[in-house]
Amino acid sequence: MAALDDVSLSCPAGTWTAIMGPSGSGKSTLLHCAAGLDQVTSGRVLLAGRDITRAPDSTLTELRRRTIGFVFQSFNLISSLTAEQNVAFPSKLAGVRVSKKDVRQTLAGVGLADRATHKPRELSGGQQQRVAIARAMISRPAVLFADEPTGALDSHSAKVVLELLRTMVRTVGQSIVMVTHDPAVAASADTVVFLADGRLVDRVDSPTVHDVAERLAKLES
Amino acid sequence: MFQLSFSTFRERWELFVGAILSVGVGVALVQASMLVLVATGTPQIPPGMSRQTEDKIREGFVAAATVMGMTAFLAMFLAVFIVSSTFGFTVAQRRRDLALLRLTGGSRTQLRVLLLSESLLLGLVGSVLGVPFGLIAKYAQTWLLVEIGLLPDGFTAPWRLWAVIVSGVVGVGVAVAGVFTASLRAARILPLEALRETGKAAAVMTVSRWFFGVSAGACTIAMVLWAQGANLIGAMMAALGVSMSGAVAMSLLSPLVVPLTAWLVPGSTLARANLRDGVRRSAATASPLIVLVALLLGLAGTFGSLSAAGGEEAKRSVNAHLVVTSSGEEAERLAGIEGVAVASRQNTVDITITSARKSFYAGIVAVDAADYARTHTLAPVWGDLSALTGATVFTGPALHADRIAPGQVLSAEAGGAPLQLTVVGGLPETLEMGDSFLVPRQALPRQVWAGAPTETVVQVADGQSPAAVAGRIEELGFSVRTVAEWASARAENAQDGNVKILTVLMGLAGLYALMAVVNSVVIAGTERRREFAVFRATGLTRPQVVRTAVVEAIAVAVIGVLLGCLVAGAGLAGIGGAVRKAIGTTVVYVPWTLLTIVAVGSVVIVAVTSALTAAVATKK
Numbered sequence: 123m124a125a126l127d128d129v130s131l132s133c134p135a136g137t138w139t140a141i142m143g144p145s146g147s148g149k150s151t152l153l154h155c156a157a158g159l160d161q162v163t164s165g166r167v168l169l170a171g172r173d174i175t176r177a178p179d180s181t182l183t184e185l186r187r188r189t190i191g192f193v194f195q196s197f198n199l200i201s202s203l204t205a206e207q208n209v210a211f212p213s214k215l216a217g218v219r220v221s222k223k224d225v226r227q228t229l230a231g232v233g234l235a236d237r238a239t240h241k242p243r244e245l246s247g248g249q250q251q252r253v254a255i256a257r258a259m260i261s262r263p264a265v266l267f268a269d270e271p272t273g274a275l276d277s278h279s280a281k282v283v284l285e286l287l288r289t290m291v292r293t294v295g296q297s298i299v300m301v302t303h304d305p306a307v308a309a310s311a312d313t314v315v316f317l318a319d320g321r322l323v324d325r326v327d328s329p330t331v332h333d334v335a336e337r338l339a340k341l342e343s
Numbered sequence: 344m345f346q347l348s349f350s351t352f353r354e355r356w357e358l359f360v361g362a363i364l365s366v367g368v369g370v371a372l373v374q375a376s377m378l379v380l381v382a383t384g385t386p387q388i389p390p391g392m393s394r395q396t397e398d399k400i401r402e403g404f405v406a407a408a409t410v411m412g413m414t415a416f417l418a419m420f421l422a423v424f425i426v427s428s429t430f431g432f433t434v435a436q437r438r439r440d441l442a443l444l445r446l447t448g449g450s451r452t453q454l455r456v457l458l459l460s461e462s463l464l465l466g467l468v469g470s471v472l473g474v475p476f477g478l479i480a481k482y483a484q485t486w487l488l489v490e491i492g493l494l495p496d497g498f499t500a501p502w503r504l505w506a507v508i509v510s511g512v513v514g515v516g517v518a519v520a521g522v523f524t525a526s527l528r529a530a531r532i533l534p535l536e537a538l539r540e541t542g543k544a545a546a547v548m549t550v551s552r553w554f555f556g557v558s559a560g561a562c563t564i565a566m567v568l569w570a571q572g573a574n575l576i577g578a579m580m581a582a583l584g585v586s587m588s589g590a591v592a593m594s595l596l597s598p599l600v601v602p603l604t605a606w607l608v609p610g611s612t613l614a615r616a617n618l619r620d621g622v623r624r625s626a627a628t629a630s631p632l633i634v635l636v637a638l639l640l641g642l643a644g645t646f647g648s649l650s651a652a653g654g655e656e657a658k659r660s661v662n663a664h665l666v667v668t669s670s671g672e673e674a675e676r677l678a679g680i681e682g683v684a685v686a687s688r689q690n691t692v693d694i695t696i697t698s699a700r701k702s703f704y705a706g707i708v709a710v711d712a713a714d715y716a717r718t719h720t721l722a723p724v725w726g727d728l729s730a731l732t733g734a735t736v737f738t739g740p741a742l743h744a745d746r747i748a749p750g751q752v753l754s755a756e757a758g759g760a761p762l763q764l765t766v767v768g769g770l771p772e773t774l775e776m777g778d779s780f781l782v783p784r785q786a787l788p789r790q791v792w793a794g795a796p797t798e799t800v801v802q803v804a805d806g807q808s809p810a811a812v813a814g815r816i817e818e819l820g821f822s823v824r825t826v827a828e829w830a831s832a833r834a835e836n837a838q839d840g841n842v843k844i845l846t847v848l849m850g851l852a853g854l855y856a857l858m859a860v861v862n863s864v865v866i867a868g869t870e871r872r873r874e875f876a877v878f879r880a881t882g883l884t885r886p887q888v889v890r891t892a893v894v895e896a897i898a899v900a901v902i903g904v905l906l907g908c909l910v911a912g913a914g915l916a917g918i919g920g921a922v923r924k925a926i927g928t929t930v931v932y933v934p935w936t937l938l939t940i941v942a943v944g945s946v947v948i949v950a951v952t953s954a955l956t957a958a959v960a961t962k963k
Contacts, residue, residue, distance in 0.1 A: 150538075154535060154538070159446075159533075159534055159535040159538070160535060179450075179451065180450065183445075183448060183449070183450040183451075186445075186446065186447065186448040186534070187448030188448075192446060192447075194538060198443050198446070198537055198538075200347070200440060200443060200444070201354060201440070202347070202350040202351045202353065202354030202355065203347065203350055207346075207350070211347070211447060212447040212448045215444075215447065215448045215449045215450075215453055216448055241354075257447070269538065
């Protein structure tokens with residue numbers, strides 16, 4: 123059985139797309155393929171205008187540095203670095219100098235101005251996720267991939283994070299592709315697509331929580 | 344990159360502390376061995392010694408230099424081995440962190456650079472630690488070498504700056520070399536692995552692991568086969584090579600065997616399952632044990648076998664029944680005792696023989712050629728014992744390699760009188776060092792041999808019982824042994840010296856390997872905090888969790904010891920073959936006592952360490 127079958131999806135610049143579906147429907151695989159972390163066996167993957175279907179590791183590394191960013195459920199910070207070091211690190215890898223001011227400003231933008239020198243383990247889950255978002259924001263990537271970004275957060279922190287994501291789409295014109303199983307989270311997106319058994323089965327634009335929950339319930343029944 | 348290396352270092356120091364200490368101890372041993380080695384180059388001989396004693400002290404210095412050279416070499420080998428095994432383990436433990444670097448835009452090269460700069464840091468810190476450690480190691484080695492009698496009292500090795508610099512460079516080199524393969528492996532980690540919560544663990548038996556494991560194994564087998572036809576020096580080198588390459592092969596291939604140990608564990612389902620599952624962890628614990636056991640038993644067995652073979656050869660080279668020790672004067676009476684057919688008196692005389700290059704004082708034996716020929720079977724390589732009369736001399740086994748030419752005239756000095764001795768023959772090399780010269784007794788003034796320590800080899804007349812003759816000789820106040828007793832005493836004597844040398848050589852290296860064992864057990868234990876918590880949550884009591892961890896650790900230790908024994912056995916098979924070629928019979932010495940001590944000791948240490956770490960890791 124194929125993990126993804128006959129899926130065709132485009133996420134235009136400056137839009138926020140949520141991918142939903144029951145467990146095992148292929149949500150995460152779709153996200154990984156779109157981000158170039160996994161390879162498709164047939165078909166094509168285009169990312170920010172480039173065909174990455176069979177791109178070599180060096181091209182994908184370059185893309186990860188400049189064009190795309192990631193935010194995940196498990197915050198994925200480097201535990202030995204402070205918040206500001208974590209934020210600045212990808213730019214360092216790319217050989218781009220970022221000023222301390224920029225880093226502080228970005229952290230202030232996610233409400234963590236006073237936590238810059240803390241290590242991840244000294245931060246709450248919500249704070250760690252905001253550091254991860256700040257890290258994704260600083261290089262102004264064209265596309266941000268998010269996998270259950272609020273999955274490990276309490277409802278207040280979740281709200282803060284969703285607002286941050288919305289700001290990124292609105293002000294910088296980034297695209298966001300987000301996997302979630304929470305209808306309330308999915309409803310923050312511009313478009314919600316539904317996957318079942320590796321196929322795209324439904325799509326809602328400008329969704330409400332009610333719309334999403336109803337369709338998801340239908341899929342799972 | 345260096346910033347990240349540095350902060351990773353500070354953050355996860357417990358992962359690195361073992362590797363740092365390994366480098367530090369390696370640097371210390373190399374540095375100390377070099378200092379002692381250089382100091383032995385100019386023997387400090389206390390004044391007022393006899394020539395024989397001086398010679399003996401000089402020999403001791405040479406032996407000490409050899410031991411130190413081997414220690415430095417072994418220390419380097421162990422350091423590379425231990426650093427690469429602990430570092431390989433830490434890379435496995437940090438897989439997610441490293442994948443995360445790839446996810447946030449790190450290239451493969453950057454990952455390699457990261458790990459290599461970590462290794463550089465490791466090497467530098469280790470080398471800095473190695474300097475004070477080296478001073479301690481220097482005192483320890485000097486003390487041991489003096490204690491076992493290789494070096495005279497009051498020997499000191501002065502501190503030299505260059506030794507510190509060289510060993511520091513060695514330390515950094517060892518760290519970088521040890522980390523190199525781990526860095527290649529790390530570069531292959533996929534960014535996606537950062538996202539897999541449960542994801543499949545990396546395959547333990549990677550292609551390179553297979554490749555290097557099988558190559559080292561093939562090398563080991565080739566050396567064992569080659570040793571069968573080699574001379575004894577070759578076989579000894581092969582035995583050392585077998586211990587090293589065999590240990591590498593076994594520790595690389597150990598993940599194949601470790602899961603099988605699950606069958607060793609009675610009852611405990613959980614411990615069994617963990618053994619099958621935590622292959623990587625188990626292999627990391629087993630490999631320093633394999634090296635420890637393989638080197639310790641392999642070398643002890645090799646040295647032991649060679650001395651046992653030497654004893655065997657000595658026994659076969661004597662065609663007689665009894666060996667009597669006395670002074671030269673007293674030995675005169677032996678020939679007249681009833682039942683004695685031949686009494687070949689061998690006086691170890693204090694004379695000097697000077698060849699073109701050097702003077703000899705030790706191992707010069709006065710004989711009566713006819714008696715000697717009747718009681719000894721070792722055929723000369725050239726010349727005939729019957730020619731050994733008047734002012735002549737035979738070269739002994741010890742000087743076989745010196746190639747003293749036939750017909751050469753050597754000047755000698757016996758009891759104040761000068762002599763000119765013509766070389767009329769030479770005996771072949773033997774496993775034991777043997778005598779350096781045989782001189783006809785008639786050529787020497789009586790006072791030279793009369794007081795000399797003498798061994799008389801006695802052949803009993805046909806129809807007489809050796810025991811009865813021995814009784815008669817003993818009644819006259821002599822000390823008598825059978826040839827077999829005499830030969831095994833010689834072997835034991837030689838073995839005694841070997842044990843002393845091994846103590847210095849392996850004592851430090853053994854402690855070192857043990858440190859690595861403890862280190863990997865500790866890393867394994869602390870990294871399992873979460874797993875232990877799950878066990879507790881499932882309803883296991885704390886003692887049950889600790890017991891499970893201990894059972895697992897013991898099973899791993901047992902397999903490590905067994906695999907090490909396998910390697911040591913392979914080394915002995917090589918030596919056995921070489922001995923058969925040399926003396927016509929296979930003599931192999933298995934160091935049972937050492938085996939028991941090492942096996943019990945390492946199992947106990949592993950058990951205690953794992954119990955302690957598990958207890959700490961399950962503490963609230």
